[in-house]
Structure formats: structure tokens, C-alpha cells
Amino acid sequence: MAEILSAHNVVKSYAIGDRALKIIDGLILSVAEGEFVSLVGPSGCGKTTLLMCLSGLLGLTEGSVKFEGKIFNATPPGLAVVFQDYSRSLLPWKNNLDNVLFGMRRVSGMDERQKRAKALELLDAVGLGGFDRHFPWQVSGGMQQRVAIARGIASQSRLLLLDEPLAAVDAQTRADMQDLLLELAARFRQTCLLVTHDVEEAVYMADRVLVLGPRPTKVVREIKVGLPRPRDQLSTREERAFLDARHEVLSLIRSMRKPKEAAVK
């Protein structure tokens, strides 16, 4: 399979006063087309910073990131980010349909009517048929994140970077949305890179889990998840392979905790 995203020796540091605070140090990763990859790591290791760097929203201090083989310095077409903070990411002065249409602003080869039809189809696909005229603030948090996902796919993305997209929704909604994301990824041929702090979610969704080390972070282990698709909230989570992968990731992350912190907890 072709490589869609690659990061080579990425370093990101911030200047704090006259000191440099290193967040990412020598990170290497590669995502193949059609894959679902999860990124997990200890809290505060710089997951969101990493995703910003991978999307072109944040400049690198050193190293390079390539999307479909090309280096970029702003988010390239074909790459979409779904942010954790959906209530801010959706534009409150646009209704749900117009928010999805806003995602299509760089899409060419479609006239306004075709774009509208496509946007309505996507809203339908995320289970929001009939909510196109509602404003984001008129629907629930889970529904808002569905609009944001539809907007990402509407941009004709091939790669979705998901920044803890389900962290702010309730547990029941989260399980539904996990399955929706998997279904959408398959249906619209999206390669997905999911950043999450939820280890079970990381394993449940992914073909591969990349475990990040503490700050300054880099990928310290890759775990292949040998689970069949389609996945199922009940049976998948009871499989040996799921439990093994979960155990491996969890024990690795626990081992990274600073001794002092571990003693307190």
C-alpha cells in the first residue's frame, strides 16, 4: 500500500523566555493509504501538538512531514482535521449544511448545486438527515461532532486527522460514534490517524497503535492489532487479541509514569 503520510525526524520546540521547551524530539511515523492508525501516549506528552504539526497548522522546528509524498507548509487539500472542541470548530453563524459546505470551499469540479447535494448526502451519512437547517448550537454535542466529521469528509479528504474527537461526548454516544467513524472510513475510503487518550478506543478502532513516549515525545512502540473487521462493540472487545493489545499498550504507558506521580496515585 502506498504511503499517504510520513514524518521524518520531527522536532518541535517552543521558546519560553530564553529557554527552548522541546515537545517532540525525533519522531518518525508512517501511515499507509487505507489504514486506521491510533496514537496514544501518557497525558501531556504532546499529542495535540504533534497532530498540529502533522496537519501543517503548526510549523516544525526540524525534520519533515510529507503528505502523498510532498512536503507542505499549510494544510494540503486532501487532508482534514477533526478537532476535539467541536463547539468552537463549527462556525455558529452558519447552519449545519453551510458548515459542511464551508468544508468544500477548495473542492473544484462541482457547481453549487452538486456541492449542496453532496453536503446533504454527507449529513445523511452521519445520521443528521433533516438537521441541515439547524444551527450547530441547536443540536447535541455528539451531533455537532458528526457535522464536523461530515465537513472533514466533504473537503474530499483522503486522510482524516482526528484529535481526540470523542473526548467530550458521553460514553454511550462515544461507542456509537466509534462505529460511525469506522463505517465512514470504510465507505468514503478515509485513511485515519486518531489521537486519543483512551487506550481501549485506540485498540478498538485501529489496525496499528503507535505509542508515544513522555515529553519530548516520539513513537516508542508500534503494536499491530490483529482484529478482524467489521468490529463489534461487544465481541471485538472480548477477543483475546483485543485484550492482549490493550494490555501491552496500557502497561507500556503505565511504565512511563514518573515514579513520584505513580506513588501519589
Next chain:
Amino acid sequence: MRHWSDKLRVPFSIGLVVLVWQTVYLLGIVSEKYFPSIVSVAQSFWAMIVSGDIPAADLKTFGRALVGLAGAGVLGIALAILSDLYPSFGKGFRYISDVVQPIPPAAFVPMAVFSLGLGIKLYAFVIILVTIWPPFLNGVAALQSVSGVQLNTGRMLGCSNRELLWQIKLPAAMPEIFAGLRYAATISLIAVIVSEMLAGRDGVGFMIFKKAFALRTADVFALMFVVAINGVMLNGLVNVLRRAIVGWHIGMMERSE
């Protein structure tokens, strides 16, 4: 549906004002010469309506306040946008605003009479110079405080810096700009009345001054009532515009209550 007590709020307020007014009048605390009964105020109001004095004067006063508000609003928003596009200009202009903003409209009038004479230029100068600040300052603050997630969303979807301004920052800033415009509406009216009083040859402010010197207190009170109506009308117009442009924000606020 609105509660019945909401519907009664306006008549109740008016009733209360009339009651207090007449009580003060009947108790004779202030001489009748300086504090007429509400009946004679109403009579002089009606007389000046019928004679055409109020309509003629108010057409000018309301027109000046409205045009001044519109001009100051457009100019204030434009300057806020320029400040956002060119931060060094914005910084410099902030210093100017810090110095000019505290000067009351009355203080500008004598200076303006010397250089601009009595007329439209004087009004434009005074009104805009005092009315421009709320939309400008609110605009600058709001454009600066647009959420980083909204900006990243725009950037992620390929917006250039200019496109970010027009498609994300400005719409996001509009609710605060409208808060500034509501405030500016009142200031614009104050500036018009003061200018008309000090340097005018017509308008409600000029009439108030003339009637006050003639000790026609009932007329003065009736004209003050006219000024109040102008304020309500200006506010109403800003509100109509606000509902049309940032109705989404009103809906959002009502929902979060």
C-alpha cells in the same frame, strides 16, 4: 410566549413616571415655572406637532444622528479591520483613540466652529469624532479574541489570512461590534443635540436652547421627550439590523440561558 408581566412592563413604567411627575408637581417642591404639570407638557408637545415645529426640527436631528451613526459605524469597523490587517497602524491608532475618546462632544464644538463653520461639516466632524470609538474599540478587541480553534478550522480548510479575516474573524466579531453600535447610537444622539445647542441654527437641540432662554419650560420638557423618542428609535433601528445580521448570536444566547 411572553409572560403577561412582560407585556405590562412598558405601560407600568410610563405610569410610574407620570405618577412621580405629578406627585412632585402637586406637592409644589419645584416652582411651577420650572416644573410644569405633565398635562401642560403634553399640550405643548401636541401644539408643536400640529404647528409642524417638531416634525421639521426632528427630521433634521434624527437624520443627523442616523447619518452620523451610520458613518461612524462604517468608519469605526473599517478602522478596526485596518488595525487587524496592519498591526502597527492599529497600535498607533489606539494611542490616538486613548487621547481623543475621553473628550466630550461639547469640547469639540467651539474649535470646530472656527475651522469648519456652522453647517454639515461641523456636525459630521463632531458626531463622527465621538461616535466612532465604541464600534472601533469593540471591533479591535473582538477581532483579536477570535477562538484559535475557529482560526485553525479556517486554515485547515485552506483560508488565506485575508479569507480568515472576512470569513471567520469578522463574522465572529459581529456580535461585539453590534454591542458597540448600540452604545454608539446613544452617543451619536448626544453629539447631535449638543452640537445643535452650541452651534446650530435648527434641530431639536437648537429649539431646546431657544425655548429654555425664553423660559418656556413646558416646551423644553416636551422637546426632551422628543429626544428620548429619538433615542428609542435609533436603538430600535440598530436592533433590527442586529437581528438581521447576528440573529444567530441572539438565538445562541437565548439557548444557553
